[in-house]
Amino acid sequence: MSGQAPGAAGFVGMEMFRPDPTPTAEVHEHEAVRVGLAEAVRDLVDATIRSTVADTEIADVERGVRDLTARLRVQQTPGPFGVRYNDEFHAWNWGNAVVGRANAIAPPLDLVPRDGGGLRAQLNLGAAYEGPPGLVHGGVTMLLLDHLMGEVASAGNTRVTLTGTLSGRYEAPTPLGEVVLEGWITGEEGRKVLVDATIGTVDAVCVRAAGVFIVPSWAASDDGGTSAHA
Amino acid sequence: MSGQAPGAAGFVGMEMFRPDPTPTAEVHEHEAVRVGLAEAVRDLVDATIRSTVADTEIADVERGVRDLTARLRVQQTPGPFGVRYNDEFHAWNWGNAVVGRANAIAPPLDLVPRDGGGLRAQLNLGAAYEGPPGLVHGGVTMLLLDHLMGEVASAGNTRVTLTGTLSGRYEAPTPLGEVVLEGWITGEEGRKVLVDATIGTVDAVCVRAAGVFIVPSWAASDDGGTSAHA
Numbered sequence: 343m344s345g346q347a348p349g350a351a352g353f354v355g356m357e358m359f360r361p362d363p364t365p366t367a368e369v370h371e372h373e374a375v376r377v378g379l380a381e382a383v384r385d386l387v388d389a390t391i392r393s394t395v396a397d398t399e400i401a402d403v404e405r406g407v408r409d410l411t412a413r414l415r416v417q418q419t420p421g422p423f424g425v426r427y428n429d430e431f432h433a434w435n436w437g438n439a440v441v442g443r444a445n446a447i448a449p450p451l452d453l454v455p456r457d458g459g460g461l462r463a464q465l466n467l468g469a470a471y472e473g474p475p476g477l478v479h480g481g482v483t484m485l486l487l488d489h490l491m492g493e494v495a496s497a498g499n500t501r502v503t504l505t506g507t508l509s510g511r512y513e514a515p516t517p518l519g520e521v522v523l524e525g526w527i528t529g530e531e532g533r534k535v536l537v538d539a540t541i542g543t544v545d546a547v548c549v550r551a552a553g554v555f556i557v558p559s560w561a562a563s564d565d566g567g568t569s570a571h572a
Numbered sequence: 573m574s575g576q577a578p579g580a581a582g583f584v585g586m587e588m589f590r591p592d593p594t595p596t597a598e599v600h601e602h603e604a605v606r607v608g609l610a611e612a613v614r615d616l617v618d619a620t621i622r623s624t625v626a627d628t629e630i631a632d633v634e635r636g637v638r639d640l641t642a643r644l645r646v647q648q649t650p651g652p653f654g655v656r657y658n659d660e661f662h663a664w665n666w667g668n669a670v671v672g673r674a675n676a677i678a679p680p681l682d683l684v685p686r687d688g689g690g691l692r693a694q695l696n697l698g699a700a701y702e703g704p705p706g707l708v709h710g711g712v713t714m715l716l717l718d719h720l721m722g723e724v725a726s727a728g729n730t731r732v733t734l735t736g737t738l739s740g741r742y743e744a745p746t747p748l749g750e751v752v753l754e755g756w757i758t759g760e761e762g763r764k765v766l767v768d769a770t771i772g773t774v775d776a777v778c779v780r781a782a783g784v785f786i787v788p789s790w791a792a793s794d795d796g797g798t799s800a801h802a
Binding site for chain 1: 589590601602605606608609610612613615616617619620621622623624625627629630631633634636637638639640641643644645646647648649651652653654655666667668669670672674675676677698699700701702703704705706709710711712714715716717718719722734735736737738739740741742745748
């Protein structure tokens with residue numbers, strides 16, 4: 343995520359957009375280290391679900407996890423990560439539930455431009471995202487779609503958008519494994535941005551979604567350059 | 573989750589409903605140990621997002637996490653956890669993305685009966701569920717609502733239901749912290765079950781959702797006793 347942090351009043355949680363003096367080059371260095379840890383924790387989440395080792399070994403591993411956690415908590419932010427930004431117009435949201443690179447809950451989703459406009463993502467969903475046996479949890483499909491569609495609506499982080507309504511039609515179950523998401527703008531009406539999106543396998547669409555995203559009145563001026571969809 | 577596992581053909585992923593000979597009492601013993609580990613991993617996920625210790629320490633903790641993960645992987649299921657059931661009519665889905673007690677991604681959601689019918693859940697959402705700064709990710713609200721509504725539709729696990737459509741209206745941002753979900757059946761039309769639900773703070777509704785859940789034709793016989801919503 344990059345773009346100028348909004349300075350307008352009236353946005354709930356606005357105080358969590360935190361100015362941070364760290365130069366961008368240094369931010370990237372810290373990020374690489376934290377991405378490494380988050381990837382290791384993601385792998386641990388998967389192993390925790392699938393392990394069939396003895397209860398005594400599980401309990402011993404738990405003690406190890408608690409020790410490591412205590413080392414991380416020696417120094418920490420008092421609350422959620424929020425979104426940080428520096429005076430080089432760089433912003434970072436490592437804690438985001440879908441794209442946060444330091445958040446082991448986030449797959450994370452990597453968004454790339456889609457042919458014909460909008461955004462696309464392809465990723466592998468493992469055991470941690472299961473709902474019905476062997477299938478992606480239906481709510482996880484909505485979680486990922488919501489995020490991608492919001493990013494599509496924000497048009498390359500050139501404007502702030504908030505989700506108004508989001509609807510999904512589950513046409514087929516989505517198997518765990520490689521999934522593909524696509525989203526694109528279908529229209530704009532005043533401060534409303536209409537977005538369609540799909541999620542499915544590499545070969546077939548499983549869930550279709552339609553969303554209405556709103557540009558808040560405080561952000562609808564033409565000075566642009568703000569970004570808050572997350 | 574409890575209830576008889578479906579034996580009908582035609583349900584994608586059906587092979588992942590795994591018969592397991594473990595007696596229920598022993599299942600509960602194993603579960604308690606795995607719940608302990610998953611809770612510790614949940615705490616590690618939070619600390620990974622919020623820690624501000626030195627990069628060298630982060631890297632060292634990462635090595636520790638990888639060592640513990642390797643110990644868990646000495647013996648494991650080849651794929652996702654699925655849903656297991658034994659001949660005492662007990663079933664368990666520890667890997668579920670929303671309610672799985674061995675899944676550190678799951679908050680997890682604990683569902684209780686709601687006054688007036690349906691189900692209710694109250695839980696604390698921390699840094700790992702953040703979208704916009706200080707707020708619950710909009711997609712996370714849909715993830716939790718989808719699951720609760722599916723459980724409501726399955727009417728105490730007395731029937732199989734699959735999500736047909738799900739719509740959410742975001743009336744206000746949901747702050748991180750204590751959140752409340754409620755869902756209830758508003759009508760039934762043939763094999764369709766209509767469910768309404770809300771999520772918000774203890775004091776106010778933030779997102780309203782409506783869903784249509786479908787009883788699959790293969791499960792619509794009157795023999796009852798099956799449960800597949802997850």
